[in-house]
Amino acid sequence: MISVDRVSKSYGSGDTAVHALENVSLNIAKGEIFGVVGQSGAGKSTLIRTINSLERPDSGTVTVDGADISRLKGAALRSARHNIGMIFQHFNLLSSRTVQSNVELSLEITGMDRGARRKRVAEILELVGLEGKAAAYPAQLSGGQKQRVGIARALASKPSVLLSDEATSALDPETTRQILDLIRELSRELGLTVMLITHEMDVVKRICDSAAVMSQGRILEQGTVEGLLTTKKSLLGQALFQLGEIPKNGNTIIEITFNGVTADRPVIAQLARTHGIDVGILGAAIETIHGRQTGRTRLELPGQREIVTAAIEDLRNQGLFVEVIGC
Ligand SMILES: Nc1ncnc2c1ncn2[C@@H]1O[C@H](COP(=O)(O)OP(=O)(O)OP(=O)(O)O)[C@@H](O)[C@H]1O
Structure with missing residues (x-):
């Protein structure tokens, strides 16, 4: 579903160049939950940004659901992006809009008519456990509820891929568990492919099928979580x-x-x-x-x-x- 093939990306040039990604390759199967862990500066955000095409790789290819997203432009790129939902650490909700309106915004862009939008928002809010909250404003919600709105917004247009950028880092442990369980349930129910980046090993352990460990722009190891955890030399295994x-x-x-x-x-x-x-x-x-x-x-x-x-x-x-x- 997601294929990253020998992707490199640098910022700047010459002696001061930062090699944010160096020859990174990974494959994520349909319906899989894939975690990318690594310290700050490892290149995780750059990797996720090449997958939703906010960054173009200097070399290599990124394919999402069959589309070569690293080379698409214009309408074709916009359409490929609709197939990718994203959630963020600080939720990125519009504070002046209600829950209904925040979620609906992503559907307005696709040109869906008002009646269909209302129906879809009601559906997706129920799916994320926020029925009855459509008229609330973000300031009236807990952190976990705000992230549920973020998830509803990301999934409203029925994408096949969900990207998560430290989506639980601002939440307390219990809320983190609830949000991770929700992501896992949605992935199973909707056949959603999920790539999440995190610096928390526990996140990987709780919901990921597979994971990669990154450092200084490179992937140090990758594999199924069970495989990595039972391999003595695995960094992930050692950390846990x-x-x-x-x-x-x-x-x-x-x-x-x-x-x-x-x-x-x-x-x-x-x-x-x-x-x-x-x-x-x-x-x-x-x-x-x-x-x-x-x-x-x-x-x-x-x-x-x-x-x-x-x-x-x-x-x-x-x-x-x-x-x-x-x-
Ligand atoms: N727009 C940019 N311009 C210059 N350097 C950048 C830019 N974006 C990222 N970098 C550099 O690329 C490297 C990788 O950064 P990136 O944000 O991908 O790491 P990260 O693993 O996501 O870190 P964090 O967990 O702190 O977000 C870092 O050294 C960073 O300073």
């Missing part, structure tokens, strides 16, 4: 699963990676029972992602080397990924 120092006391220290299938098995109890090992849990970072458990646990296995080796072998034979990280 911080298990602290490895003790050096002569005991064997292992890490078990759970990949969604095995996490609900009583692995540790079984290890203690079957092999008579007095297992110590040094840390665990298990998350439920899309209803499946994913993560790592760090265990200390005291006792005779042969018994511990046999126990590790046993875990591996159960299909678990086990690494010995200290002994």
Whole structure:
């Protein structure tokens, strides 16, 4: 649905040039929720702006729903842009207009008649949980309600793509969860493809199917969230699963990676029972992602080397990924 192919974009020239994007490639499938994470200045906003064509890449191609958006002009570009909705950190609502009027504005531009606009606004406000709020002004709404208006406005013209630029960064944790859940529901219900940029790893964990980590204009890694989280060397995995120092006391220290299938098995109890090992849990970072458990646990296995080796072998034979990280 969205394909970014070897896109580069610099600002300025010569020694002072800033390479905001360097040879960036990614593919987002229809209906997928794709997160882009990275520190400030990583190039996330530039990337999102090349996707809605607010920026033209210096080289490379951006295709959205089959349209080469990096090269379109005039009416063709305007039409391709109608297929892309966008939501923002600070909502960007017009304070002098009601909720109804804010949402309707995006439909006026498409030339839809007044009756059809009213009907569509009522529909979309219900979808985002704002029925009864059509006559309210932005100042009368909570942050979460304002973002719901932002989402309604972005989706009013039935785009197939939603771009989110730090849409939950100004919201408290509970409201963030509600808005993320709403985006996920809408994506599933409407078959909407979502690309969201964020500096919050938790956002990725909560709703994304796939993610890319950016730094200094480059993509450092990308893949499915489950894949990234269970890959030990993954930056995303490390950021989410911080298990602290490895003790050096002569005991064997292992890490078990759970990949969604095995996490609900009583692995540790079984290890203690079957092999008579007095297992110590040094840390665990298990998350439920899309209803499946994913993560790592760090265990200390005291006792005779042969018994511990046999126990590790046993875990591996159960299909678990086990690494010995200290002994
Ligand atoms: N219009 C511009 N002119 C000059 N430099 C720019 C422009 N827009 C972005 N940059 C530079 O490009 C780099 C990438 O910026 P960008 O805004 O894409 O990063 P970001 O990851 O979105 O950061 P943030 O999270 O702070 O918004 C930065 O070094 C920034 O200073």
